[in-house]
Amino acid sequence: MLEKKSFIFVIGAAFVASILGVAPAHAKDRLKVVVTASAYASIAEAVGGDKIEVSYIVSGNQDPHIVRPKPSLAVKLSEADVFVATGLDLEMWAPALVDMSNNPKIRSGQKGYVSASAGLDISEVPVTVSRAEGDVHIFGNPHIHTSPLNGKIIAENIYLGLRKNAPEHEAYFKANLEKFKKEVDERTFGKELVKMLGGKTLTKLARQGRLISFLEKKQYKGKPLIDSLGGWxxxxxxxxxxxxxxxxxxxxxxxxxxxxxxxxxxxxxxxxxxxxxxxxxxxxxxxxxxxxxxxxxxxxxxxxxxxxxxxxxxxxxxxxxxxxxxxxxxxxxxxxxxxxxxxxxxxxxxx
Amino acid sequence: MNFIEMMAAPFFECLVLVAIHTYLGIHVLRRRVIFVDLALAQTAALGTTAGVMLGIMPDTSASLVFSIVFTFLAAGIFALTRMRNDRIPQEAVIGLFYAIAAALAVLVVQKTPGAEHLESILVGSILWVRWEDVGIAALAYGVIGVVHFVFRKQFLMISEDPDKAFAQGMNVRLWDFLFYVTFGLVISFSVRVAGVLLVFVFLVAPAIMAFMVTNRLRSQLAIGWAMGTLVTVLGLVLSYRIDLPSGPTVVAFYGVVLALGAVVVFVANAERRTRALLRAVAGTVAAALVGLGVYGFGGLLAASSLAQSEDGHGHAAVAQNSEEEQKIREEALREEPSFDDVALLRGRTGDSVPVVVLKKYLAFDDVEKRLRFIEEQLVKDKTTGYALLICFLSQEDTPVFFRSQALDLLKTQPGHSDFGYNAEASPSENKPALDKMIEVLLGGGRLTASVLNTSR
CATH class of the missing domain: 3.40.50.1980 (Nitrogenase molybdenum iron protein domain)
Structure with a gap:
């Protein structure tokens, strides 16, 4: 009888030990960036290059409104140097997760926190706020990464966050940011048009919804500008x-x-x-x-x-x-x- | 699109579901294994989810087959655990099975991005049922119904009195297994459409109503089918009228009808009806009071939780980017017209532009606005205007189109020349043209406005 009990005890103890023994391994030299949506990860990689290590929480085929906190997410965040969230009320699950991670520097407003939506023109900001209007986003539509032009502003925000946390790489990040913004412009409007009108002007026109009418009206060397439109x-x-x-x-x-x-x-x-x-x-x-x-x-x-x-x-x-x-x-x-x-x-x- | 077109397929699906589930529900109540349905339903859902992990798309027949395999395995386990160990009731095993299957499904979903909507397996999507699904379900349930009709004696015997069946030399375990297999098949089909909750209610609620009234199988079936159909139809109409999700509405409506039915049966069965009626009314009033009390209590708690979150202890800190932060952001990003830029441009144009004006010009982030500013300056003061125009043309970040517009502007000025400036070439390539502009328009940068005026 005693033998049976001690046998069970030994097996049990071995089992407990094997579970406790599972510990994640990680590197420490690069800046650890955790982002909520996978799109932000792609942008952060473009800006941070090989100076950072990016991981995301919500993949493109997952509902960004709902994430069940998993232990691994808290671990991930506890090691993060920079945390990028939309900054509107899309990720209502994020504050609880940040609390759980016990990592004060990535709290909202701290050095390691980046609000991807800062400085963006947010659409659909509600006039009256009431949950009866549905899962309403009181600060406006938070699915900001669905416009390439917003990507430039998100990249700027991430750049500012990276610069704050790794000032020694400022020039590198800045160069990457400019490269990324140029690529967005060229992929959105086409190289030729960007050369003619510049990314800033094109972005402004597109934001105001008058890009196409502008391009149709104006001519360059007798050719309507619309003929030079390219990209998306x-x-x-x-x-x-x-x-x-x-x-x-x-x-x-x-x-x-x-x-x-x-x-x-x-x-x-x-x-x-x-x-x-x-x-x-x-x-x-x-x-x-x-x-x-x-x-x-x-x-x-x-x-x-x-x-x-x-x-x-x-x-x-x-x-x-x-x-x-x-x-x-x-x-x-x-x-x-x-x-x-x-x-x-x-x-x-x-x- | 009208009610009939929208609700026809869900309606027939409900009829088909009621038909088979009421019958099986009577078995389940007799066997006293109420949760077997939840457990099997959850196992079927687990099968679908696990299928997604292996790359089987949900909503296909392959995934249906896979989930049926899972329910067969569960059926085997349920058949094996019946009557084995008296100290542990089978209901406990089944309940545990349900919990584990549900937990596994959640775990599998975690490891399977894209399987998210499978969580909706609880509520189902009866509203979205397609006609071919209804047809397939009717066919499958029909076959199972025939099997049960042919072997009705055996199935009833093992449900009602397994000990007697055992004594008669029946292979109880085999018949049990067969029962659970057919049951699992039905559940695999119905859970995909109706969801775990609705299936459970279809199974148990009509059977309970029937049990409240009679003990005879045929009457039970008749009452169960009639009540099930009626309540389902009313629930669907209700869901359409008040525009709420169909599955949960039908489930909740069943709850209301069951409560009312229980009261009616209580009064009907009582020896002294008036007294029973009074008690029923008193009970209803008490229930209403309890409901009101809970509502009021909730209101109080809501007020205090609001106060708490305003204290800043809550999670209201998801706040929008404050204006202050916006300002900081803009400052951090702004490309300050650096001292170099100002000096460089002033150097090129030889102090023809007052520093204030040049800074104002550089502060415009927008090329169009810069150009308009130049136009205004040209009207006010030619030298400043020309100098700014030359600045504009010598800046690397001025886009081609606006360079050519600036050239057009230049050509409207006295002189009507573009000085050989090529809008498509870079400013450094255009250095000779720019030098010439400075020479002619600004007199090498040292001429005053009056000199310039006389020189034309």
């Missing part, structure tokens, strides 16, 4: 003025830039699950207006989207909201190639 804006020209339906307000910055009109959402109010009355209203609207394309982040239930698509003969475009959620989307830049490409395919199919 050129790619997205056929999408201008087109109407689509979405699931959640994930895409506001993207659709605004491309001139797409999101007529309605499957959610009755942001963050609330679709209800029968609302869905049937959306379906009627899609039929009446002949809306045949849906743009939905692929973390939503494909079955639901397909059901509506079938009832309206629409083509659902289900894509990852950021890098890592789809094998074609590995970086911040890839996402725009894929989103625009898939939308174009869907519209080509319906016409």
């Amino acid at each position: 804006m050129k790619m997205a020209m056929p999408l201008r003025g087109k109407e689509i339906v979405s699931f959640h307000k994930n895409w506001t910055y993207f659709t605004d830039l491309c001139g797409l009109r999101v007529v309605d959402y499957m959610e009755p109010k942001p963050g609330m699950p679709p209800t029968p009355g609302h869905v049937s209203a959306v379906i009627s609207k899609m039929r009446e207006n002949g809306i045949r394309v849906m743009l939905v982040a692929n973390y939503f239930d494909m079955g639901k989207v397909k059901t509506v698509a079938r009832k309206t003969q629409a083509t659902p475009v289900m894509v990852s909201l950021g890098p890592g959620g789809q094998k074609e989307i590995k970086s911040f830049f890839d996402q725009f190639d894929v989103w625009i490409g898939e939308l174009l395919k869907a519209f080509a199919k319906t016409s």
